[in-house]
Amino acid sequence: MVSLRNLTVSYRQHPALHHISGSFAPGSLTAVVGPNGSGKSTLLKSIVGLLPIEGGALTVAPPRERIAYLPQIAxxxxxxxxxxxxxxxxxxxxxAGAWGAVNRSMLGRVDAALQAVGLAGFERRSIGSLSSGQLQRVMFARMLVQDAELILLDEPFNAVDARTTAALxxxxxxxxxxxxxxIAVLHDDHLVREYFPSTLLLARELVGWGAxxxxxxEPNLRRARAMAEAWDESAELCGTGTLAAQEAAA
Incomplete structure (x- = not known):
């Protein structure tokens, strides 16, 4: 579905991801975690094609129209x-395509999606009038309508209440x-442990990837924190991967 081979990405002329190798299996549910600035959002943007890669290879199986991407609510x-x-x-x-006509079937799917996220009756509300939780429900309804094979979520539960988090x-x-x-970028380790069977732990480099x-x-989390503390924002992209990345590529 999504395969990374020695993937290296920079963002705004700063190192973001170094030599990441591994794959997201079809049908998998994976959390992407790590310290702030560890490359989590960069990874999603690279997969969806919003950021170019600096080196290595990134293979994404479904075509763009079969990928749903939810950016951070901000x-x-x-x-x-x-x-x-x-x-x-x-x-x-x-x-429908850029110039495709909206038909009754599409409108029916929209109504069903809004019903599914608890927003029936909100059809004519402007998105600017919604709370953060309501807006996130709208974004999830849009993904329901899209019916994508690959779903990328960047901090989907930030700034929403517990009830909305449970519904989403x-x-x-x-x-x-x-x-x-x-594939979901998350900060809440409790949610990750309870709901996500697979996890990718990043600190610009690969720290761990698996169950x-x-x-x-605790050793992996300590290592990620130590790597974050040692980051030099002016450093060039590294030339060699970490031991974890080399092992994942083997």
Whole structure:
């Protein structure tokens, strides 16, 4: 589904990811964790094609229209003049095309998606009038309509209440049960341990990748923190990977 081979990426002329190797299996549910600035969001942006890679190889199996990407909620332009229904309807873009007509079936899918996220009756509300939790529900409804094979989520539960988090986690588990591939950047280790069977721990380099219980160990977390403390923002991209990256590539 998604394969990384010695992947290296820079962001705004700073090192972001160094020589990462491994793969996200089809149908897997994986959390991407690590200290701030460890390259988590950069990885998602690289997978979706928003950032070019500096070196190595990145293979993504589904075509772009079969990939759903949810950026951090702070990156969503809430001032854009669009209502809830039309925002969710954008999820049909891959099927309808840029100039495709909206048909009754698409509108039915939008209504069903809004019902699924608990926003029936919000169709004509502007997205700027919504709370953070309501806006995130709209974004999840759009992904439901998109019906993607690969779903990328960047901090999907930030700035939302516990009730919304539980509702959105239920959708994530539903996608996993449907054998869709879900990759989510998260900061809450409790949620990761409880709901995500696989974890990728980054500190610009690969610290651990595998079963969550085997990756989120105290030695690995200490190592990631130590690597974060040692980062030099002016450093050039490294020329050799860490032992963990070399082992993952073997």
């Amino acid at each position: 990156d969503i332009d809430r001032g854009f003049p669009i209502d809830v229904r039309d925002c969710v309807l954008l999820g049909c873009w891959g099927a 986690l239920a959708l994530v588990r539903q996608w996993h049960g449907q054998r869709r591939t879900v 969550t219980g085997e990756v989120l160990t």
